[in-house]
Amino acid sequence: MIESRNMTFTDVQDIDEEIHEACGVFGIINQDDFDTARLVYFGLYALQHRGQESCGIAINDDGNITGQKGIGLVPEVFTDKILDRLEGKAAIGHTRYSTTGGNSIENCQPLIINYKDGRIALAHNGNLVNASKIRCDLENQGAIFQTSTDSEVIANLISRYGLGCNDLVEILKKTMDVIEGSYALVILTQKRLIGIRDPWGLRPLCIGKLGNSYILASENCAFDTVGAEFIRDVEPGEIIIIEEGSIKSVRTNYKRPHKFCIFEHIYFARPDSIIDGASIYQSRLEAGKLLAIEHPAEADLVVGVPDSGITAAIGFSRQSGIPYGEALIKNRYVGRTFIQPTQKLREQSVNIKLNALRKEIEGKRIVLIDDSIVRGTTTKIIVQMLKDASAKEIHMRISSPPVLNPCYFGIDIASKENLIAANYSIEEIKELIAADSLGFLSVASLLKTPVGAPPHSFCTGCFTGEYPMEIPQEMNKFSLEKC
Numbered sequence: 001m002i003e004s005r006n007m008t009f010t011d012v013q014d015i016d017e018e019i020h021e022a023c024g025v026f027g028i029i030n031q032d033d034f035d036t037a038r039l040v041y042f043g044l045y046a047l048q049h050r051g052q053e054s055c056g057i058a059i060n061d062d063g064n065i066t067g068q069k070g071i072g073l074v075p076e077v078f079t080d081k082i083l084d085r086l087e088g089k090a091a092i093g094h095t096r097y098s099t100t101g102g103n104s105i106e107n108c109q110p111l112i113i114n115y116k117d118g119r120i121a122l123a124h125n126g127n128l129v130n131a132s133k134i135r136c137d138l139e140n141q142g143a144i145f146q147t148s149t150d151s152e153v154i155a156n157l158i159s160r161y162g163l164g165c166n167d168l169v170e171i172l173k174k175t176m177d178v179i180e181g182s183y184a185l186v187i188l189t190q191k192r193l194i195g196i197r198d199p200w201g202l203r204p205l206c207i208g209k210l211g212n213s214y215i216l217a218s219e220n221c222a223f224d225t226v227g228a229e230f231i232r233d234v235e236p237g238e239i240i241i242i243e244e245g246s247i248k249s250v251r252t253n254y255k256r257p258h259k260f261c262i263f264e265h266i267y268f269a270r271p272d273s274i275i276d277g278a279s280i281y282q283s284r285l286e287a288g289k290l291l292a293i294e295h296p297a298e299a300d301l302v303v304g305v306p307d308s309g310i311t312a313a314i315g316f317s318r319q320s321g322i323p324y325g326e327a328l329i330k331n332r333y334v335g336r337t338f339i340q341p342t343q344k345l346r347e348q349s350v351n352i353k354l355n356a357l358r359k360e361i362e363g364k365r366i367v368l369i370d371d372s373i374v375r376g377t378t379t380k381i382i383v384q385m386l387k388d389a390s391a392k393e394i395h396m397r398i399s400s401p402p403v404l405n406p407c408y409f410g411i412d413i414a415s416k417e418n419l420i421a422a423n424y425s426i427e428e429i430k431e432l433i434a435a436d437s438l439g440f441l442s443v444a445s446l447l448k449t450p451v452g453a454p455p456h457s458f459c460t461g462c463f464t465g466e467y468p469m470e471i472p473q474e475m476n477k478f479s480l481e482k483c
């Protein structure tokens with residue numbers, strides 16, 4: 001075993017999914033005769049890939065905002081009976097993976113809070129970098145928090161700025177003035193549905209229309225699911241206010257250079273989504289093609305790690321002329337969050353999810369494509385699985401650059417000591433995962449993959465260490481002693 005400078009390769013605990021998603025948001029003001037709750041349910045279903053820990057719906061029935069939320073997947077939390085109870089003409093929904101605050105029921109969203117004019121509900125995708133400081137300041141002024149999420153800090157500021165001010169836009173602008181980080185928000189008030197995208201446009205948010213009803217969603221794949229048409233993306237720093245069939249845009253002064261998260265293109269977003277004009281599927285195809293140019297291999301078969309490596313594998317195959325084939329079969333009935341009660345079962349979790357097609361790979365030289373290597377443990381197990389099934393050689397190709405830094409903007413990328421590429425050279429990683437060769441896509445090529453989008457319009461912080469904003473030292477430490 002290669003000794004690590006900071007990490008012990010064989011000690012890494014999580015050998016399930018290496019990167020976790022952030023969250024998905026959805027909202028509608030129903031001007032037609034749709035079943036509002038079921039429409040949000042299907043919208044959340046389409047956004048399930050963005051978060052599988054918990055989900056919720058908040059609904060406005062004639063000014064009375066109530067909700068239902070729970071731990072689990074959308075179909076686990078929402079039964080027909082529950083959806084029947086959720087009546088109203090406007091609603092928002094949320095699918096969550098926790099990056100701030102634990103996975104407890106209090107932290108599930110949408111958050112519903114009382115403020116001077118009644119109630120508002122809020123659903124947030126992203127992560128504030130200055131939440132702990134704002135929270136401490138608010139607590140010192142007597143504020144009480146029900147959750148440990150940064151999203152409640154936003155809700156608290158909105159309710160606080162609402163005191164003595166009836167201008168909603170002013171309240172939202174004041175809130176945006178204070179919060180820093182990534183946020184795609186949908187907010188339900190007693191009369192309106194509001195969408196806000198942070199000034200850097202780090203997380204996606206778009207506008208759709210179904211009949212006479214406007215919809216907001218993290219990704220346009222949710223519009224396709226409910227039969228809505230895509231109108232446009234919300235711009236960085238823009239506030240969208242939807243009320244009784246009308247839509248208003250407020251472009252604030254906070255807009256910064258667009259820095260959309262490039263990892264959405266590599267992994268998080270659904271391939272059938274188009275974000276800020278660039279197709280996620282085409283980006284992944286392009287990444288595979290560029291990878292074949294940068295790191296060619298002498299091989300008989302190109303294989304993608306299901307599901308995230310498949311599209312890039314097709315791109316690699318098209319560029320290299322090496323046939324594309326299947327070599328790994330995924331058990332589609334294993335959920336992303338299946339129970340792993342013991343260390344022994346943890347070690348077997350990849351085998352429970354994936355199995356090799358021995359007859360397809362016996363004696364062959366394989367190019368194995370995955371979207372990223374974060375901790376590296378899963379990759380090692382998959383390489384071993386293919387070798388055990390008699391593959392002759394495994395040439396590992398990664399359709400993104402080495403992940404060297406954590407993410408502060410809502411994607412659960414491990415701290416530096418758990419990132420394999422931050423602790424080992426590429427040659428060492430090749431040995432650790434027991435591959436015959438290893439190649440990563442360069443940052444320069446990665447920035448060319450979102451076809452049609454300018455390369456400077458992306459955040460690449462986890463690869464380059466260059467974040468769009470300064471990261472405060474106390475980031476995410478909700479500690480009362482600090483206040």
Ligand code: SF4
Binds near residue numbers: 406
């Ligand atoms: S640091 Fe990486 S994962 Fe986080 S927003 Fe930037 S590109 Fe996306």
